[in-house]
Every structure is written in structure tokens, then in C-alpha cells.
Amino acid sequence: MSGPESATETPEPRDLGLMAQPTYCNLGEVRAGLLPSKACRPRTPGSLSSDSQPPPLPKKTLTRTKSLPTRGVPGARPAQPRRPLLASHSVDGCQGETGPDGPAAELTSGHDADGEDAATALGLRLHGPHGPEALHAALAARELQGLRAIHARLGARLTGGLPGPCGAGHSFRLLELAPCAESGDALYYRVVRAGDDAWHVLAAKVPKPGAGAEAPHAWGLELQACLPPHYNVQGLCGLLSEGALPGAPWPGRVLLAAEVPERTVAQWLAELRERRPEELAWAAAITLLQLSAALELLEARGAAVSELRPENLLLATPRGCAAAGPPRLLLADFGRVRPSPAGLPGAHAPQLGRLLLALLGPDRAPASALAAGLRRLAARLPRARPPAAGTRGALQALLWGPGPGLRARGAALGTWLRVRRALLLVQLAERAAGGAAPGLEEWLCCGYLASATEASLAQALELLWADPE
Structure with missing residues (x-):
């Protein structure tokens, strides 16, 4: 048995991997060496005790549990990384169901445990008739469901707090x-x-x-x-x-x-031309997009505005949003609303084309791809005469895609739509993590991607980029 100096000596790093069995020492002997000597027990300097050395303890074999670290022990299996929770399936529950040989069986059989958990959370299994295609379809459905939920929550915040009708007690x-x-x-x-x-x-x-x-x-x-x-x-x-x-x-x-207006569209665009002319095309697209949504409601009721003018379109600050974002458009001039002429498609299309050119200002070299696309749309509207819903779809495509290159290559619009939805969810999560609250533009984009289909995207691209007649 070695002395206390050797018992407490730290082994060299190269010997850590060779310590298959732990080293024992007589704790009573070490304790006796630390206590003061008694007069009745003569001590010899340099020795722990004048008595004979006690017999060594019998060697025991310790069984390590999974709760102790296993680094450096030959033959030990590395600890499994902790997976995040997926839906109602916890990590501990999954590990308990696999049994003692479950993780090793997963590694040897080649199955992805995380993929299994994800499939289970989506209500699928990777075995049997379901495969990666079914998993991708379930992920796309979950992304669409998430976008619709975000759009509904943002809409409730933007439209909440309405005053309601006036009563006698007010x-x-x-x-x-x-x-x-x-x-x-x-x-x-x-x-x-x-x-x-x-x-x-x-x-x-x-x-x-x-x-x-x-x-x-x-x-x-x-x-x-x-x-x-x-x-x-x-x-x-x-x-x-x-x-x-x-x-x-x-x-x-x-x-x-119910809403208090702050200015008109004409005043807002005049301010942008002086201070931030680079945002003029974006402001015109956001304004006309909201106006098209209001005109859809009128067209569904068989009504049309006889004259659309920037000085009669009101703007207000959206509820629960920062003042730096786009304003909320309000169609208020109902004194110029009349029954729509029967059999005349796209009653508002020519007016929207003229209004768009007025919002963009004098014709000059386009400063951006968005400005060029808006001018092309303004020229297409009087000829194609789409309903207000078609104009809104074209404006959405100009703001958030897809662009003309996708139509030229003949790429699948469904694939673009799924990827774009996933990217929007990532962007919203990043902004939320940074403390930025989504606003009106995010709500409009969520509504677009949550309701868009391959057919609606194809119609928007046809209106925008079809060859002129």
C-alpha cells in the first residue's frame, strides 16, 4: 500500500485511458497519519504507524451505471445526444421505449431517430406504405397551417379594439x-x-x-x-x-x-418623393394592393367607384404597429360608388392602371425591378381588364415573388410556394427572437402565401409577363 503522497498524486493524461480498474487505499491509515500522535503510542518519523501494515482490502469489481461519465473507459458507448422535444413525445419517453439495446439498434440498422420522431409528430411512420414523399407533404401542410395561424393572430391584433356602434348612453x-x-x-x-x-x-x-x-x-x-x-x-x-x-x-x-385618418395617399407619396424616393415604388405597390382588396368587396356587391383619386384615399396608422411601417389604406369616398355596369369585366382595371402611373410619378428610367414591373402592370391593366382580385395577385407577385425568371424556366410553382412558405416562417422566427414585432407588411405577405395556389400564381405571372397582344 502506497503512502498518502502517492495516493493523491494526479495521474498523467496519457494514463487516463488505461485505468480500467479504480485504485484503492486504506482510508483509516491515511486518517491515522493526519491525527496528532499520542504519548502512549510512540511514532516513528517517516512512517504512518508503528503497527504493522493492515491487510489490503479485497478487490472489488464496480459496475458503472449510465449516469456516470464514460469518457476514457475502453469499450464504453458514447452518451447519446439529447434530442429536442417534438410535439408530445419527450426524449426520456422515446429512450425508455427503445429498451437497453434500442439506440445501438438504431445505429446499426441505419434509421434516423430524429426523422422517426419528426414523422411520429406529424402522424406518419417512415416504414410501410409511407415514405419521404409523405413526410414532405406533411411538413408542407404543417407549414401552411402555421402561416394561417400567424395570419389570423396578426389580423386579430391589427383589427382588434373596434369601437362598435354608438348608443344612447355615449x-x-x-x-x-x-x-x-x-x-x-x-x-x-x-x-x-x-x-x-x-x-x-x-x-x-x-x-x-x-x-x-x-x-x-x-x-x-x-x-x-x-x-x-x-x-x-x-x-x-x-x-x-x-x-x-x-x-x-x-x-x-x-x-x-371608426378609424381616424392622418393624411391622404397624395400627401404621403409627396413626402416620400422628397425624403425617400427609393421607397416610392414599394409605397405605390403596398397602397394599390390594399386598394385592390377593398375594391374586391365592392365588386362582390355589384358596385364600382366612378373615380379613384389619390386625394380621396385615406391613410391611418395600423393598430399595434410601429409608425415606421406602411400605413393602412381606407377607401372612404362612397359618394362616388355606383352600381357596376352589367357585363363589364374588370370595371376598376383601367382606373387602377391610371392611378398606378399617377402614384409612380413622371415616366423616367426605372430605378428598380419593382418599378419596372409596376409600369408594365399599369400598361397591361386597361387591355387585360382583370378583376380586382387579379390585380391584387399581380401586385403580390411583384412584391414577394415569383419573378419572371421562374415562368421563363418553366419551374414548378408548387415547389417555389413550399420553399417560400418555409423561408417566411424562418424570417418571422428570427425577427421575433430579435424582439421585432411583425407589422402590416408581414400580415399581408402571410395572407398571400397562405392563400396562394399554383393556379393563382400562374394567373398572376400570365397577367404580368405574357407577351403583349
Whole structure:
């Protein structure tokens, strides 16, 4: 038996792999050497005890468990890496079901344990009639389901908090004497409505008196009052009776709108031309995209706007979004809404083409591929006369793809759509991890990819890039 110096000596690194059996020492002997000597027991310097050496302990064989480290032990199996949780299947549960030889059997048989867990989480098995194709289809379905869920949650945040209709128990107060926004047909004032322990900021819509101005069409105003809520259509809360606001700078009754506008499309684009001209094409595409969504609702009701003008299209800050993002468009000029002519397809297409050119400004060399695509679309709309849904699909393709190169190569649109959905989910996850909240543009893109099909993509590419007649 060695002394305490040799017992506590650290072995060299090269000997770690050769220590198949642990080294023992007599702990009682070491303890006796550390205690002070007694007078009745003479001690010899240099020795631990004057007694004879105790017999060595019998050699024992230790059985290592899986909870102890096995590095450096010959013949030991390396520890299995911990896999992340997939759905309701935990790592411990999976390892417990495989048995003592389960992991080794997985390695020797060539099966991917992570792939098995992923397939099980998707309700599939890689054995039997199901194969990689079924797994890919299940992954694509899960990605589509995730995009739809994100789109629904963002929509609930962007459209939430609506004030609802006005009632008899509500009181009103005017915030400013000056209008907050002025369009071509109305002035808007901010009004606070209080009642039921809650208050909302509404907009009083005061028609602008003007000599020679076109009288609003009663049919369109009645249609606005009965339309279902739509993100890009001005919603009405009721009428503010005369005398409800003493000192109000308007006579008679006025309409109350749920969203408070801040400016018009004409004002916004004028600011972009001065400060950020490189964003002009993007702003025009986002604006026309939202307008097309509003016009779809009118076309479904057999209605059409007789004249679309930038000064009559309102913009408001989206709820729950940063002010730096794109604004929310509101179609508000229902005095120019009339029944759509029967048998005339694409009643809004020529107007949308002229409006798009007006938004882009004077014709000059395109600064970007998006600007060139928008000008091409503006030239195509009067000839092709697609419905508002077709125009919206073309604008979505210009903003988020696919581009003309995919159509020229004849690539599969379904494959592009699946890859694009997966990339969007990754981008949303990265932004969420960085603390950035998704906004209006992300919501619009989610809605596009969640509802797009191969047929709709093909129609958009045909409208955009077909050879001119």
C-alpha cells in the first residue's frame, strides 16, 4: 500500500485511458497519519504507524451505471445526444421505449431517430406504405397551417379594439378645433366617445361644401352603412346629432368613422418623393394592393367607384404597429360608388392602371425591378381588364415573388410556394427572437402565401409577363 503522497498524486493524461480498474487505499491509515500522535503510542518519523501494515482490502469489481461519465473507459458507448422535444413525445419517453439495446439498434440498422420522431409528430411512420414523399407533404401542410395561424393572430391584433356602434348612453367631446385630415370630399375631426367605462377616439366626417362639386350618390352611402367590416374600407359607427358637441365647427349632423385618418395617399407619396424616393415604388405597390382588396368587396356587391383619386384615399396608422411601417389604406369616398355596369369585366382595371402611373410619378428610367414591373402592370391593366382580385395577385407577385425568371424556366410553382412558405416562417422566427414585432407588411405577405395556389400564381405571372397582344 502506497503512502498518502502517492495516493493523491494526479495521474498523467496519457494514463487516463488505461485505468480500467479504480485504485484503492486504506482510508483509516491515511486518517491515522493526519491525527496528532499520542504519548502512549510512540511514532516513528517517516512512517504512518508503528503497527504493522493492515491487510489490503479485497478487490472489488464496480459496475458503472449510465449516469456516470464514460469518457476514457475502453469499450464504453458514447452518451447519446439529447434530442429536442417534438410535439408530445419527450426524449426520456422515446429512450425508455427503445429498451437497453434500442439506440445501438438504431445505429446499426441505419434509421434516423430524429426523422422517426419528426414523422411520429406529424402522424406518419417512415416504414410501410409511407415514405419521404409523405413526410414532405406533411411538413408542407404543417407549414401552411402555421402561416394561417400567424395570419389570423396578426389580423386579430391589427383589427382588434373596434369601437362598435354608438348608443344612447355615449357622450362626446371634441379634441381639436382644427381638422386632423382633409381629403378631396371631407374634413375629419377627432372626437372622443365615452361610455360604459371605456372611451374611443373617433373621426367626425364633415362633407366639404364646394361650388360645382359632384353631389354624393345616395346609393353608395347606403351601401357603406351596410357593408361588413373590412380592413381597407372605412367603417361607420353612427351619426353625431346636431348640438351634441357645442361649439363644433360644422353645422348639422355628421357621420362618425371608426378609424381616424392622418393624411391622404397624395400627401404621403409627396413626402416620400422628397425624403425617400427609393421607397416610392414599394409605397405605390403596398397602397394599390390594399386598394385592390377593398375594391374586391365592392365588386362582390355589384358596385364600382366612378373615380379613384389619390386625394380621396385615406391613410391611418395600423393598430399595434410601429409608425415606421406602411400605413393602412381606407377607401372612404362612397359618394362616388355606383352600381357596376352589367357585363363589364374588370370595371376598376383601367382606373387602377391610371392611378398606378399617377402614384409612380413622371415616366423616367426605372430605378428598380419593382418599378419596372409596376409600369408594365399599369400598361397591361386597361387591355387585360382583370378583376380586382387579379390585380391584387399581380401586385403580390411583384412584391414577394415569383419573378419572371421562374415562368421563363418553366419551374414548378408548387415547389417555389413550399420553399417560400418555409423561408417566411424562418424570417418571422428570427425577427421575433430579435424582439421585432411583425407589422402590416408581414400580415399581408402571410395572407398571400397562405392563400396562394399554383393556379393563382400562374394567373398572376400570365397577367404580368405574357407577351403583349
